[in-house]
Amino acid sequence: MTAITVFGTGSFGTALANVLADNGHDTLMWGKTAKTVEEINTKHTNSAYLKEATMNNAVRATTDIQSAVDHADIYLVAIPTKAIRTVLSQVDERLTSKKQFIHVAKGIENKTFKRVSEMIEDEISLEHNGGVGVLSGPSHAEEVVIQQPTTVAAASSCPELCKTIQDLFMTDYLRVYTNEDLIGVEIGGALKNIIAIASGVLAGLGYGDNAKAALITRGLAEITRLGVKLGADPLTFQGLGGIGDLIVTCTSTHSRNYSLGFALGSGKTLQEILDEMNMVAEGVYTTESVYHLAKQMDVDMPITNALYHVLFESQPVEEALKDLMGRTKKSE
Known part of the structure; x- marks a missing residue:
């Protein structure tokens, strides 16, 4: 069992937190909205984003960013591109060791034209950055959360991180391929x-x-x-x-x-x-x-x-x- 922190309580973060819990991983979600966090913890649902889907009971959530940071050595970043810098700057100032970052954000930053992995590398100090990867592909959260067959790609310039992502998320309903072309x-x-x-x-x-x-x-x-x-x-x-x-x-x-x-x-x-x-x-x-x-x-x-x-x-x-x-x- 691996401890994972999921930053973000939106639809895809919720669906992937469910996948991780289904795979037996110790999964904690972090979000800003207390109402959503309470719903995840008490009802095991996230009705604002995934309506009637029921989550794995093992998934927990918190609004305390320090608890989220301390929980794991691997972070899944599932927040909008525009919020990446704000959240990760807060994460970095609380870190004391290297962490691995997997993101599922799909955007290009305005003005800088940077990809999300580049934004993460900007905000996370070198002494705290244990590698950055992305999980991407044809994968609507609404179908992943109800375990419909889905295939995605795990990409990183680090082959070992690609394999780590593949191992974390691979299930009998989510098939993960590796790809070293992060760009x-x-x-x-x-x-x-x-x-x-x-x-x-x-x-x-x-x-x-x-x-x-x-x-x-x-x-x-x-x-x-x-x-x-x-x-x-x-x-x-x-x-x-x-x-x-x-x-x-x-x-x-x-x-x-x-x-x-x-x-x-x-x-x-x-x-x-x-x-x-x-x-x-x-x-x-x-x-x-x-x-x-x-x-x-x-x-x-x-x-x-x-x-x-x-x-x-x-x-x-x-x-x-x-x-x-x-x-x-x-x-x-």
Whole structure:
């Protein structure tokens, strides 16, 4: 049995805490909301994020960050990208030894354009950093928590940490593959949310399978272009952390990014949608980051550009789609 602290009490953190407990690990969750923590401890549910799912009774939760830090040598970071620095700076100032960090956040930081592993490395002192990895792939929390068959990728530049992640999370319903391309898996996980919003927009506009298939295919092309420019292995985008995650996020109503896009395509404003959501749609912030990063690196990303104009410049979705379809002819 391994002691694990899960930072975050959202949907995916909750589902993975359940996986860890199912595997016999000593699992403690940390969260800021006392009501959610109390519900996890007393009712073994998290109704704000996973509605009717029942958790393993062995999962415990706390709002005390010092207790969370002291509990384990391996941390699962399951908080939104925008909160990573705030939480981990508090963690680092309480550390007295090296810890291993596994994250499941899928975003690119605004302005710095850093991946989540880079943000963790910024906030955790060298003397406290025992390695950083990511768990990513086509894995909606709503299905993982009820033990539906799921496959994901564990990525780190450290092969030993990849194997550790695989051993921690592998179950008869969650199959974990290792991948040493940390850059590629993080880029694939973050950028698929951009394409998922666009996919939802198409559905909200009433378009069907032809448009969705085209979007996913060309979306993968631009994700790969940027990823390779940043140092990723192009083959990574053909795997679970690339096309696998892209497909599931672009086609499922479980996806908050797809749902946000659908609402946009149906006529709601971005602010109206965000006001109604109780979870973070990472794709909005990632679109802003990637739009500017692609310009800086001279990478052609037409879908990202079109979505940026819709989200941040209030361009009507029909007009953005017309501009996208009317671009200069080119070969595939």
